[in-house]
Amino acid sequence: MMINRNALAASVAALISVFATSTVCADSLQFGVVGSPIDLSANISESILPNGGTVFQDSKPIFGTVPNPKQSAELLHISSTGINPSPRSNISGAFASSLAESNGNGGVGVSQLIFGSPGGSGENVVRQMAAQSLWTQTFRYNGTPTVDLKLHLQIPALQVELWGVPPFRDNPSFTETAEARANVDTVITHADGTFSKGGSFEFGLREFETQLPSTFVGSGLENFADMELIGTDGLLFQSLHEDTDFPEDRVRWRIDSVSTDVDLGLLHTGDTLAYVYTLTAEGTTHGFEQGYDAFLGDPFGVDVVTNNLNVTAELADTDAPEANTYTLMLLGLAALFVWRRRTVRSRVH
Secondary structure, X not given: OOOOHHHHHHHHHHXXXXXXXXXXXXXXXXXXXXXXXXXXEEEEEEEEEOOOEEXXXXXXXXXXXXXXXXXXXXXXXXXXXXXXXXXXXXXXXXXXXXXXXXOOOEXXXXXXXXXXXXXXXXXXXXXXXXXXXXXXEEEEEOOOOOEEEEEEEEEOOEEEEEEOOOOEEOOOOOOOEEEEEEEEEEEEEOOOOOEEEOOOEEEEEEEEEEEEEOOOOOOOXXXXXXXXXXXXXXXXXXXXXXXXXXXXOEEEEEEOOEEEEEEEEEEOOOOEEEEEEEEEEEEEXXXXXXXXXXXXXXXXXXXXXXXXXXXXXXXXXXXXXXHHHHHHHHHHHHXXXXXHHHHHHHHHO
């Protein structure tokens, strides 16, 4: 039997190329991973807590979008209570705003400054404003070797700010809050119908008031603005800083835009993976306080964040030796085959 050496060499080169190229776009069908279009949604709400109920709520979902042509879900709610103290927009009233675009750009923001009671009855009444932008996408796996899906995020810049933080309080429950965060949650549906949790991610800031017993006689509780980090990846907080050119009763913290990769999870044959990426901004103000603002990205679509929501698939380490290992193995097999062929021919002669 005659063997075409050129065909053998071409086959070996093709196999080497497949294993050497491990990171690809999931929608290119490499490894049998098929991605669905992106569903997105803008959501806003205003509530009086704990028993006042919902003042306003709205949601705008869009299903089956693609990055190009771009589609947008956007909502803006102007509150009947308070004003917007932030220079982030020319809106005069307190507001909640959400923007989600099919190319991954978006943002959320809330801003409310109240000169008096937030509404309702009782000294512990809380008025809350919240805005969310959501993106979700599903991937189905038809291949054989286990693959690992990763989501690349370009998280937009965020800020949280409290206005009118008094130096003293009479009651520890009288506090206002401002929070901005990004989250990723993943669910994997297996071929047998069972579910498991995939990779998750959280990142953001929360600012709030804290009270301590006062050292001054008759002054109640000393009150100050405190801040906590949401998430554990210290590298993402390297640009964290406080703006100090404000009066003491106004405290703002900011983080620049950051990039990160989120491991969504391992897929086996027949698995389906769905992730949800969420941007959230929310704030609360209590009885006779001032207010807050919180932003994550730009809900008004002026500062665009690009290179977002890119999903890649690669062979999992448990199933795929390094490319060099495959290269040596395949070349060894080719050399062994040629040596055996020469041995057989020499025996015939």
